[in-house]
Amino acid sequence: MSLTETDAETRDAARNATKDGSGSRKTRAEELRLQLADEIVRGVYAPGAPLDETRIANRFNVSRTPVREAIRLLAASGLVEVRPHRAAVVARPDANQLANMFEAMAGLEALCAGFAAERMTTQERRALEDIHERLRVLIQSGDPQQYHEVNEAFHNAIYDGAHNAYLADLALSTRARVQPFRRAQFRNLGRLAKSHIEHDRVVEAIMRGEKAIAAAAMNEHIIHVREEYEHYSETV
Incomplete structure (x- = not known):
């Protein structure tokens, strides 16, 4: 997925999730993104820690699809580094x-x-x-x-x-x-x-x-x- 496509996804998520200020329009991927982002910022996931899609899916009782989408969205904030054919890892912008x-x-x-x-x-x-x-x-x-x-x-x-x-x-x-x-x-x-x-x-x-x-x-x-x-x- 290109950076432009990722930017468009995160932009649309930002608008849709808060259109009426209630948060009721959040997708499951957006909910996961917010939860994981909070944990990364708070240090629950250390820099360099892998984000195993299967483990996260099991933890939240969801399929891997919204987990994969959430990780893509997190990458746009610089919180996650997505690596081809390998698990994404936690990063943090310098x-x-x-x-x-x-x-x-x-x-x-x-x-x-x-x-x-x-x-x-x-x-x-x-x-x-x-x-x-x-x-x-x-x-x-x-x-x-x-x-x-x-x-x-x-x-x-x-x-x-x-x-x-x-x-x-x-x-x-x-x-x-x-x-x-x-x-x-x-x-x-x-x-x-x-x-x-x-x-x-x-x-x-x-x-x-x-x-x-x-x-x-x-x-x-x-x-x-x-x-x-x-x-x-x-x-x-």
Whole structure:
């Protein structure tokens, strides 16, 4: 499978799994990808450890097909190295590669936020505010998984509100690559509340139609996400 095809799979999984923020549309392969990604990021699987498809299939009581698909999706995030005719092994992007991925993510999301400030319809702005309020309520639950799922719907709403389908596809593809790291940082103590404050700045700028401020606020938000992940990775 080519890198382009893998990017398309991860992009589509990112959009479909969080289209309504409920996570109800996840495929079995996507569920396995999230579970395995969490375990890799937390160090349950050490770098270089093989991912035996049969063992994983038996563990989750599934066929090898969704396991194979999940491993392909993980490869796009740099968490797994797929080797011809051999078991895939756990990898982890080096610090420079991960920094580059987050830098690209920040730039793409900033563009989306800036265009959204200019182009979002009244209905789209209201929908964004509704999702933002749902995130505020979820802070009280302290459930990083629920927050993560609605958070992805929040970012999807901004991608769509930019009204640039090509840019949205690039943002989704890049987000799929960094998703395990973005997801892990929500486990940091107090991170949900801080994330929501960062979102506040983005939403306020979009509502006021302030393109440059919305872009800057989103860029700063993704920088904080990277910093929070680095802090998390030092503690696991």
